[in-house]
Amino acid sequence: MTSNEIMSLANTILYHKRKYYDGEPEISDEAYDSLEEKLRKLDPVNPVLFIVGTPEGGKITHDVPMLSCQKALDVEEVLKWSQGYDLFIEYKIDGLSLSLTYNEGRLVQAATRGNGVTGDDTTIVTMKLKSIPKTIPVRERIFIRGEIFIHLSEFQRINALGTESYSSPRNLAVGTIKQKDLSLLDKRKLEFFAFELIGFEEDKTLSEKANLLQEWGFQIAKIESLTTPSKENLSAIFLKTKREREILDFEIDGLVLKYNKADERNRAGMTAHHPKWMIALKFESKGKITTINDITWQLGRTGVLTPVAELTPIDVSGAMIRRATLHNREFVETLDVAVGDQVMVIRSGDVIPKITSVERKGQNLVTLPKECPSCGFLLIKEGVNLVCKGQDCKEREIQKIRHWIKTIDIKGLGLKNIEKLYDSGYLKHFSDLYDSRLTETKLVSLLGKNGSKIYQNIQQSRSLPFQLFLAGLGIESLGLQMGRILAKYFNSWDELESAKISQLVTIEGVSDLTAGYIIEGIHDPSLGKALLDKGVSISITQDRSRSAKSAKNDLLNFIGKKTQEHSKAYFNEDHDLGKKRSIYVTGKVPEMTKKDIKDFLEKNNYEWASLTKSLDLLVTGEKPGSTKLEKAKKYGIPIKTWDEFQAELP
Ligand SMILES: [Zn+2]
CATH class of the missing domain: 1.10.150 (DNA polymerase; domain 1)
Known part of the structure; x- marks a missing residue:
C-alpha cells in the first residue's frame, strides 16, 4: 500500500468519525473499527489514530485559561511597562488563536480560544493542517498556543476562484476551520505561528523556548529580542515593522512585546484578564469610535439572519456612517458585541463600513434572537448563522x-x-x-x-439565458458568476439535473460544499422545476467550436458573447446597446492586468473613460486611490467595488 492510499484511508476514517459525531453515521461501528484496525496495521503511528474521543463541535475547557492581551496606546506606554527588562518581540497576527495539547509526544487535542476558558474542539480539522507538527520529541503533557492564519497570496487565489468571497484573510481562515467540509482543507493552505509553549522548560527565556519550537517544526512570528529597551530603539522597531507590513504576505496589526526572562515574568504575574508581562502595541487605525444603539436581524432569502448594527452617526473618512453589518451570529458572539458598546468603525477599501473591535463594553450582554422576526418560528444555529426554517415565512x-x-x-x-x-x-x-x-x-x-x-x-x-435562470433561483453559492460557469459546462437543464457531485467538483472553482448546495438546489422541486412547469424556458446558445485559449480568456470571451446574444432580452433603456457606459477603475483587480480589465469592460458594453463629471460609475479594486474616490464623491458619481460591479453584470 502506498502512502497515498494510507492517507486516503486516514481521510475515510476522519470522515466517518465526523459523521458519527454529527449523529449521522453511514457505516456500522464494526465496519468503523475494522477501518481503524486496518490503518493501525499499515501505519501504527498515524496521527488519526491518536485523536482524543471528544465530539467534534463540542466544547473543550482549557487546562490553562487563554487570557487576553493588554494594549498600549503608544511607545511611551510600552517603555514604562517594560521597566527596562529584556524584551521578546513578535508580530501581532490577525488570525484565529488555537491551543494545541501534546501528550506522549503526540498532538492529541486542539481548541479555539473561545471565551478563554472554554473553546471549540477543532481536533479533527487541525489533524489535517500540514503547518502543525503532529509529533514532537518530548513526552510531557504540554500546550502550544499560536495563531492560525492564511497568506495574502493564498487569500487572493481563493477569492479569485469566485465561488465564495471572503472579506478578509482572517474570515477565510476562520471560515475554513469552522465549516464542516474537510475536503476544503486540502484545497486551502492554512498557516500556523506558535507563540507560546506552556508546561516545558519554564525557567528558560522566551528566545530559548522559541528556538525549541522552531526545532520541533513550528513557524514562529519573532521579530527580535531586545535588551535595554529605550524610546529610540522601540520606536525604530515599531517603524520598521510598520514598513514591513506593506510587503509581508500575511496581515499583522501591530507588535506583541513580552518579558524575555522567566523570573521577571513570574514576578509580574497576571490579572484575571491578562498576563502583566505581555503587552500589544497596535498600528493606529484609520477608524472612528461610535456607539451601537441597536442591532437588527435581517432575514435573507435562504432563511439566514444577518445582524446589522445601528450606530450613532459618525463621519469616517468623509462619509456619514449610520449602520454596519455584523456578518453573522458567530461574529457577534466572537466579537462579544452588544447594544450600548462603543466600537471601532473603519471603511474597508475606503468604502464599505466595517466594525473591527469593541473599544469599551456597555452594560448589556450579547443577546441573540430566539424567534424569526417575520414568522415567529424558533431559530436554529447552522454553522456560523442563525436560520429560520419556518414553512410559511x-x-x-x-x-x-x-x-x-x-x-x-x-x-x-x-x-x-x-x-x-x-x-x-x-x-x-x-x-x-x-x-x-x-x-x-x-x-x-x-x-x-x-x-x-x-x-x-x-x-x-419567460425565456431566459441559462446563467440568469440559474442565478435567479437563489441557490446558496450559485450567483451569476457560478451560473456562467455552469452554463458553459452544461447544455441544458436536464444535463445539469443529472450531473453528479463527482462531476461538478472537477470544474475549476467548485468545492465539495458548493457542489453539494448546487445539487441540492437543482433537485428542489420548488425552484427550477416549479418555473419550468409554469412554462418558463431556458435559451441555450453556445459555440462549442471556439478555439481553446487560456481558461480566463475563454471565460471572458464567453461572457462577452453571451452578453451580446442575449442583451436585447434583458437590457433596459439605460443599457442601450448603442451607448457605452463609461467607467473608471481605481486600484488593482486581482489576477487582471489593465488590458484584461479594458477588454472585459469592452465586451460588457462599458468603456474605460477618464474621471470627469460625466462618468457613469467608479469601480474600486484593491487599494483604490483616495483622490479618485474624493473626486468621484464630489461629482456625485456612484461607487461600486469590483465584486459588486461584476455581480450585477447580466
Ligand atoms: Zn421566518
Whole structure:
C-alpha cells in the first residue's frame, strides 16, 4: 500500500468519525473499527489514530485559561511597562488563536480560544493542517498556543476562484476551520505561528523556548529580542515593522512585546484578564469610535439572519456612517458585541463600513434572537448563522421573489408591489409570476395602471439565458458568476439535473460544499422545476467550436458573447446597446492586468473613460486611490467595488 492510499484511508476514517459525531453515521461501528484496525496495521503511528474521543463541535475547557492581551496606546506606554527588562518581540497576527495539547509526544487535542476558558474542539480539522507538527520529541503533557492564519497570496487565489468571497484573510481562515467540509482543507493552505509553549522548560527565556519550537517544526512570528529597551530603539522597531507590513504576505496589526526572562515574568504575574508581562502595541487605525444603539436581524432569502448594527452617526473618512453589518451570529458572539458598546468603525477599501473591535463594553450582554422576526418560528444555529426554517415565512419568501425579480431584471416590481401581490395571495412564490391566475386585468386591479406594463415585462422574462435562470433561483453559492460557469459546462437543464457531485467538483472553482448546495438546489422541486412547469424556458446558445485559449480568456470571451446574444432580452433603456457606459477603475483587480480589465469592460458594453463629471460609475479594486474616490464623491458619481460591479453584470 502506498502512502497515498494510507492517507486516503486516514481521510475515510476522519470522515466517518465526523459523521458519527454529527449523529449521522453511514457505516456500522464494526465496519468503523475494522477501518481503524486496518490503518493501525499499515501505519501504527498515524496521527488519526491518536485523536482524543471528544465530539467534534463540542466544547473543550482549557487546562490553562487563554487570557487576553493588554494594549498600549503608544511607545511611551510600552517603555514604562517594560521597566527596562529584556524584551521578546513578535508580530501581532490577525488570525484565529488555537491551543494545541501534546501528550506522549503526540498532538492529541486542539481548541479555539473561545471565551478563554472554554473553546471549540477543532481536533479533527487541525489533524489535517500540514503547518502543525503532529509529533514532537518530548513526552510531557504540554500546550502550544499560536495563531492560525492564511497568506495574502493564498487569500487572493481563493477569492479569485469566485465561488465564495471572503472579506478578509482572517474570515477565510476562520471560515475554513469552522465549516464542516474537510475536503476544503486540502484545497486551502492554512498557516500556523506558535507563540507560546506552556508546561516545558519554564525557567528558560522566551528566545530559548522559541528556538525549541522552531526545532520541533513550528513557524514562529519573532521579530527580535531586545535588551535595554529605550524610546529610540522601540520606536525604530515599531517603524520598521510598520514598513514591513506593506510587503509581508500575511496581515499583522501591530507588535506583541513580552518579558524575555522567566523570573521577571513570574514576578509580574497576571490579572484575571491578562498576563502583566505581555503587552500589544497596535498600528493606529484609520477608524472612528461610535456607539451601537441597536442591532437588527435581517432575514435573507435562504432563511439566514444577518445582524446589522445601528450606530450613532459618525463621519469616517468623509462619509456619514449610520449602520454596519455584523456578518453573522458567530461574529457577534466572537466579537462579544452588544447594544450600548462603543466600537471601532473603519471603511474597508475606503468604502464599505466595517466594525473591527469593541473599544469599551456597555452594560448589556450579547443577546441573540430566539424567534424569526417575520414568522415567529424558533431559530436554529447552522454553522456560523442563525436560520429560520419556518414553512410559511413571509419575509423569506418575499426575499426569494425579490431575488428572482432583481436577478432577471423585471422592471416595475419593487418591494412595495411585491408585498401587495404577496398579501393578495396571488404571488406566494416566484413561480406564481407565470401562473395563469396572474392576468393582466388582475395586475391592473391590484397595482393600478402600471399593471399592464408590468404584465408585459413579466411575459418577456419567460425565456431566459441559462446563467440568469440559474442565478435567479437563489441557490446558496450559485450567483451569476457560478451560473456562467455552469452554463458553459452544461447544455441544458436536464444535463445539469443529472450531473453528479463527482462531476461538478472537477470544474475549476467548485468545492465539495458548493457542489453539494448546487445539487441540492437543482433537485428542489420548488425552484427550477416549479418555473419550468409554469412554462418558463431556458435559451441555450453556445459555440462549442471556439478555439481553446487560456481558461480566463475563454471565460471572458464567453461572457462577452453571451452578453451580446442575449442583451436585447434583458437590457433596459439605460443599457442601450448603442451607448457605452463609461467607467473608471481605481486600484488593482486581482489576477487582471489593465488590458484584461479594458477588454472585459469592452465586451460588457462599458468603456474605460477618464474621471470627469460625466462618468457613469467608479469601480474600486484593491487599494483604490483616495483622490479618485474624493473626486468621484464630489461629482456625485456612484461607487461600486469590483465584486459588486461584476455581480450585477447580466
Ligand atoms: Zn421566518
